[in-house]
Amino acid sequence: xxxxxxxxxxxxxxxxxxxxxxxxxxxxxxxxxxxxxxxxxxxxxxxxxxxxxxxxxxxxxxxxxxxxxxxxxxxxxxxxxxxxxxxxxxxxxxxxxxxxxxxxxxxxxxxxxxxxxxxxxxxxxxxxxxxxxxxxxxxxxxxxxxxxxxxxxxxxxxxxxxxxxxxxxxxxxxxxxxxxxxxxxxxxxxxxxxxxxxxxxxxxxxxxxxxxxxxxxxxxxxxxxxxxxxxxxxxxxxxxxxxxxxxxxxxxxxxxxxxxxxxxxxxxxxxxxxxxxxxxxxxxxxxxxxxxxxxxxxxxxxxxxxxxxxxxxxxxxxxxxxxxxxxxxxxxxxxxxxxxxxxxxxxxxxxxxxxxxxxxxxxxxxxxxxxxxxxxxxxxxxxxxxxxxxxxxxxxxxxxxxxxxxxxxxxxxxxxxxxxxxxxxxxxxxxxxxxxxxx
Ligand code: HSE
Numbered sequence: 410x411x412x413x414x415x416x417x418x419x420x421x422x423x424x425x426x427x428x429x430x431x432x433x434x435x436x437x438x439x440x441x442x443x444x445x446x447x448x449x450x451x452x453x454x455x456x457x458x459x460x461x462x463x464x465x466x467x468x469x470x471x472x473x474x475x476x477x478x479x480x481x482x483x484x485x486x487x488x489x490x491x492x493x494x495x496x497x498x499x500x501x502x503x504x505x506x507x508x509x510x511x512x513x514x515x516x517x518x519x520x521x522x523x524x525x526x527x528x529x530x531x532x533x534x535x536x537x538x539x540x541x542x543x544x545x546x547x548x549x550x551x552x553x554x555x556x557x558x559x560x561x562x563x564x565x566x567x568x569x570x571x572x573x574x575x576x577x578x579x580x581x582x583x584x585x586x587x588x589x590x591x592x593x594x595x596x597x598x599x600x601x602x603x604x605x606x607x608x609x610x611x612x613x614x615x616x617x618x619x620x621x622x623x624x625x626x627x628x629x630x631x632x633x634x635x636x637x638x639x640x641x642x643x644x645x646x647x648x649x650x651x652x653x654x655x656x657x658x659x660x661x662x663x664x665x666x667x668x669x670x671x672x673x674x675x676x677x678x679x680x681x682x683x684x685x686x687x688x689x690x691x692x693x694x695x696x697x698x699x700x701x702x703x704x705x706x707x708x709x710x711x712x713x714x715x716x717x718x719x720x721x722x723x724x725x726x727x728x729x730x731x732x733x734x735x736x737x738x739x740x741x742x743x744x745x746x747x748x749x750x751x752x753x754x755x756x757x758x759x760x761x762x763x764x765x766x767x768x769x770x771x772x773x774x775x776x777x778x779x780x781x782x783x784x785x786x787x788x789x790x791x792x793x794x795x796x797x798x799x800x801x802x803x804x805x806x807x808x809x810x811x812x813x814x815x816x817x818x819x820x821x822x823x824x825x826x827x828x829x830x831x832x833x834x835x836x837x838x839x840x841x842x843x844x845x846x847x848x
Pocket of ligand 1: 545569570571572573599607612711712713
């Protein structure tokens with residue numbers, strides 16, 4: 410008899426788990442209509458099944474025992490929404506070895522352990538859905554893997570961490586310092602009590618690892634992503650940036666040039682008139698440029714129960730369709746098989762990238778200082794595009810801001826080392842990479 414339903418078990422009944430359950434229960438009819446089969450929420454496992462999650466779960470569905478999901482022969486798809494690396498990884502591998510398809514929103518797990526998980530899934534001929542792992546409700550995985558399959562991906566630029574985007578937006582709009590903006594983000598529940606993953610660029614790097622792998626067919630290479638967070642950005646830098654015509658955003662960047670792939674996360678000055686610089690608050694946006702399609706931009710909520718649940722359910726329906734049609738692994742998981750071999754494409758060392766740069770020097774306000782600094786920059790072939798110095802402080806240091814033309818990161822690092830050793834420079838120089846059409 411032809412199968413007419415797909416059974417789902419969820420492990421992890423937190424924010425995303427409850428959003429997913431809500432959608433599966435409340436939108437069951439519309440899902441059945443669209444998919445042509447019923448999606449049944451058979452089990453939800455969590456250690457705490459007493460807490461009110463704002464969704465009414467039918468009797469017999471909730472359990473405190475993950476094995477009840479992993480070993481249920483009826484369950485076709487296990488949805489891992491518990492987060493963290495262990496025991497989420499072990500649960501996923503057990504589900505896969507039990508020939509169950511899996512869906513996960515766990516970017517940290519996929520970015521760091523995903524090569525093993527996808528290899529095992531390939532061996533067992535099951536699918537791993539991960540639409541919810543990058544940019545929450547924005548269907549960016551599908552875009553890069555399917556919608557833009559005809560394209561060589563020229564570059565991807567993403568604002569893919571809502572917490573840091575909220576903090577930078579608040580610093581920009583209300584002229585407050587980083588620590589006050591972070592406190593507000595924590596008060597509103599946008600930032601965790603330990604905000605390290607969000608503010609140090611780690612969460613962004615997890616998501617970028619996944620996007621780079623999809624775009625360029627490389628193994629998941631989290632350890633090779635360059636990461637720099639937003640903690641050193643001051644309200645003053647945001648002001649200078651604005652005066653120069655830029656906004657500061659935490660960008661995830663991946664691009665390919667001459668067979669080498671860049672993967673980097675860092676605060677970036679983006680021209681104020683670019684669409685991506687207008688993405689404010691907790692929203693996410695991903696800009697993807699393909700050689701055939703040109704520029705494309707995707708915008709939406711990158712977190713939250715319902716947006717992320719929306720992405721989880723789209724994976725469930727996709728996998729369900731493949732089960733029904735006998736098309737398992739019709740679309741390859743993380744990268745086309747065969748392109749997965751390490752070393753096929755080189756990942757560019759950070760010092761080999763080129764960019765425009767913003768420098769904020771803490772320089773003494775006395776004659777000859779600018780020429781000393783510009784002399785060192787010139788000796789490294791770094792050309793100055795504009796300079797700002799505001800205010801006077803006799804016998805003290807003032808910020809001296811320099812915007813450069815395109816330069817090599819290696820030269821920037823060396824020149825700053827030399828400049829910071831000058832007696833006329835009282836503090837470490839801050840630099841921010843600058844995007845835009847300039848040369
Ligand atoms: N902490 C993440 C963010 C949640 O701020 O975007 C979604 O991954």
